[in-house]
Amino acid sequence: MNNAGSDEADAWSRARHGDPDAFTLLFDAHRDRVFGHALRLVRQPHDAEDVTAMVFLEAWRRRDAVRVVDGSIIAWLLVTANNTVHNLERSKRRHRAALARMPEPAHEPDHADGVVAGLDNRDRDRRVRDAFAHLSAADQNVITLCVLEELPLAEAARTLGVPLGTIKSRLSRAKRRLGDLALAPATTPALEGGAE
Known part of the structure; x- marks a missing residue:
């Protein structure tokens, strides 16, 4: 110990009565040995540092329980290191x-992409609805039957009472108009479809 005429038992007696300087002397005298012992047990330096800190915390906290053997507290510190490691393990x-008993967390996809897509789709859907509303009744009917409901052209022709060729030309023209209206800039007023 650094203080001349002071042995470890005397230093511990003073530390036991709350003398922090005496406790610091004991810490300085034994910390490397406690750390080395802890490192042999836990193998990781940061874990050994934690064990060393907990051992000396216990020594301070349980000052009345620490045993001085042959004038030293090292045996008590090393046994306390063993107990601390067992408790940590x-x-x-x-x-x-x-953790093993907990169910695996369900994978949650990033909802940001869905929100962006939803906003994009909402704008697109609004533009398509507006464009559809500006089509003539004949164009709306052919788009409804052939595109939205996916009826065969022949069935759409029979439903509307027109020849198959008329359905084909109306469908082509209605798709083109719908596309032009849906893609028109929002500030440009959309024009209704022309005569058949």
Whole structure:
């Protein structure tokens, strides 16, 4: 010890009565040995540092329980290091077991892409609805039957009472108008479809 005429038992007696300087002397005298012992047990320097800190915290907290053997507290510190490591290992096992019992978290996709797509789709859908509303009744009918309901052209022709060729030309023209109206700039007023 650095203080002349002071032995470890005397320093511990003073530390036991709350003398922080005496406790610091003991810490300085034994920390490397406690750390080395802890490192042999836990193998990771940062874990050994934690164990060392907990051992000396226990020594301070339980000053009345520390035993001085042959004028030294090192044996008590080393046994306390063993107990601290066992407690830490038990705690880690419990933590791992608790994690193992937990169900795997469901993968949650990033909702930002869906929100952006929804906003894009909402704008697109609004533009298509507006464009559809500006088509003539004949164009709306042919788009409804052939595109939205996916009826065969022949069935749409029979439903509307027109020849198959008329349905084909109306459908082509209606798709073109719908596309032009849907893609028109929002500030440009859309024009209704022309005569058949």
